[in-house]
Amino acid sequence: MITDLKEIENSALNLDRKNKARLADKLLQSIHGEIDPEVEQAWIDEVQKRKESLNSGEASLHSATDVLKEARKRIQK
Incomplete structure (x- = not known):
């Protein structure tokens, strides 16, 4: 059994x-504990929405x- 932290890290x-x-x-x-399934699903939905937006050309x-x-250019104005 690996007990040394450095061994665990290397593995x-x-x-x-x-x-x-x-x-x-x-x-x-x-x-942090288990991820709230509703929050996880909300992130999955958001990623899918952004992916579709990129694929359709709506976003870049x-x-x-x-x-x-x-x-920086806008801040200097």
Whole structure:
């Protein structure tokens, strides 16, 4: 059994992405408790809505660099 925190950390970092995500989810649940199913569904719905908006061309993505540059320009006016 692994008991040393460094060993646990090293083992976790060697997991594939899917298992790292599963472990991270379990650890966060152990800290914050279970996710409210209604809140989780609301986020799923929001993500789907945004995805459809992007796919339809109604919305577009912009790089953080461009957004910050535009924000700074507007603030300076």
